[in-house]
Amino acid sequence: MVSRHIILFLLLVILPDLYIFIRYIRPRRMAVWKKLLWLCPGLFLIIFLVMMATARDFIPHNRIILYFFLACMGLLVATKAAFALFSIMGRGVARLFHSKRNWGNLVGLIAVGYLCYATIYGLSVGFAQFEVRRVDCYFEQLPRAFDGYKIALFSDAHVGSYMGGDQEILKTALDSINAQDADMVCFTGDLINMRAEEIEPHRHLLNSLQSRDGVYSVLGNHDYAAYVKADSAEKVTLERRVVDSERELGWTLLLNEHRIIRRGADSIYVAGMENMGKMEEVARGDVAKTVAGIPDGAFTIMLQHDPTAWRSHILPESKAQLTFSGHTHGGQISLFGFSPAAMAYDEYNGMYDEGGRIIYVTSGLGGLVPLRFGVPGEIVVVTLHKGLNPQSP
Secondary structure (H helix, E strand, O other), rough: OOOHHHHHHHHHHHHHHHHHHHHHHHOOOOOOOHHHHHHHHHHHHHHHHHHHHHHHOOOOHHHHHHHHHHHHHHHHHHHHHHHHHHHHHHHHHHHOOOOOHHHHHHHHHHHHHHHHHHHHHHHHHHHOOOEEEEEEEOOOOOOHHOOOOEEEEEOOOHHHHHHHHHHHHHHHHHHHHHHOOOEEEEOOOOOOOOHHHHHHHHHHHHHOOOOOEEEOOOOHHHHHHOOOOHHHHHHHHHHHHHHHHHOOOOOOOOOEEEEEEHHHHHHHHEOOOOOOOOOOHHHHHHHHEEEEEOOOOOOOEEOOOHHHHHHHHHHHHHOOEEEEEEOHHHHHEOOOOOOHHHHOOOOOOEEEOOEEEEEEEEOOOOOOOOOOOOOOOEEEEEEEOOEEEOOOO
16 A cells, blocks of 8 residues: 555655744754654654555555554644645735735644544544445336335445454444345445455354345455465465355355346346456456346346446446446545545446436445545445436426
8 A cells, every 4th residue: 555655655744744844843942852853753654654665465464553554644644734735825825915924824733633533533433333325216227026126235345454343343234234124235346455364254244144136246456366465376366265255155246247136027137347447457347248148128237346437338338227336435534525536536426327327336334444534334225216216307
């Protein structure tokens, strides 16, 4: 995680520290050694970042180290960066209006307090929270027998983040899925953080998922061993373990394939496309292969981990009326209503409609980074209806 963006992390540490030191610490009358103390936390963080960047895998296996890193980034780096940014902006405004008072410093201090609260809350209470969201989708093409069909959707479980006492959070979420009495359960990828061994402590919980028509799943980018430093042969083995583990759970894992669901003489299709995102090493999706054999006009639910594939591949290359995705986690953080995911994705959280074809992007249940603020984990209960949306204009 750090190694891929080490320059950005270093700049976030160094630049705010230098600004605050030059502007506010150096001019003060105090012993030089006291002034230099200001730079010690930054120096420690630089050394820590270099150590993190040389770690064997994408994230450290020791969760205490990961939590410490996140706390440092939130309490030390983000706060200083925010204060420096508002201070610089305040100086510009003061010069513009010929004022001696820099109100940006006050705003910066308020931002520091808010970010400290967000970090502490997000690492503790926020990550443990989830909600059950209910959504109604209307389609004229839906067969009559499936009017009222209920689907429980979840994504991005990242079960490796629920170790020790945190396993109770996962248990509560999976119990809530079963309590929905759904016709179908759909999972749109990222069952693990790094390795298939993460599944074992939770196997009995994951195996408990059930619905009338079963559990259907696809792989996410983390399920392909893309973030493990290993040779190609080992990565193939690690990926195979994830595939085998999901099937041993009794789930129907779809790898560019589909299944038919019947209700009497009526039927719908659930199609599972492999991951198709920006990372070339895990861009395995094949729309043509996934929908091959599905009759024209048949109602199709497409499972695809990465929502960017909806506009780039699913809409132009298939006729799937409904797509479920995850991957974005809704950004996991929303500050004053703004999520950073909005800058990276056109569809990042919730339901989107394009000419009557719908994608629902769930914010997911867990996360590789065990922090959520303003974006709780979610389970989505989607009810299908035949006909037009009565709330449509």
